[in-house]
Amino acid sequence: xxxxxxxxxxxxxxxxxxxxxxxxxxxxxxxxxxxxxxxxxxxxxxxxxxxxxxxxxxxxxxxxxxxxxxxxxxxxxxxxxxxxxxxx
Numbered sequence: 001x002x003x004x005x006x007x008x009x010x011x012x013x014x015x016x017x018x019x020x021x022x023x024x025x026x027x028x029x030x031x032x033x034x035x036x037x038x039x040x041x042x043x044x045x046x047x048x049x050x051x052x053x054x055x056x057x058x059x060x061x062x063x064x065x066x067x068x069x070x071x072x073x074x075x076x077x078x079x080x081x082x083x084x085x086x087x088x
Contacts (some may be wrong), residue, residue, distance in 0.1 A: 001066040002074045007058060014055040016047075021045045025080050026041060031067030033077065
């Protein structure tokens with residue numbers, strides 16, 4: 001299991017479009033992928049789960065990847081969240 005704290009900088013947070021993009025990216029990996037906000041865990045492969053987290057700009061989340069290809073998933077999702085969602 002790998003875990004990393006990242007900050008969401010998208011000016012609108014993870015609303016429907018970026019939540020869908022993140023879920024599509026997370027589904028590319030066979031490992032379990034989730035985010036932790038406070039004490040709550042959210043499945044990053046589920047749009048409804050991501051939306052229910054109500055992530056706004058500058059929110060810090062813990063990204064957790066556990067299972068096959070976890071290191072690759074962590075690296076690529078961290079880049080995806082930082083680069084592709086910035087400013088949308």
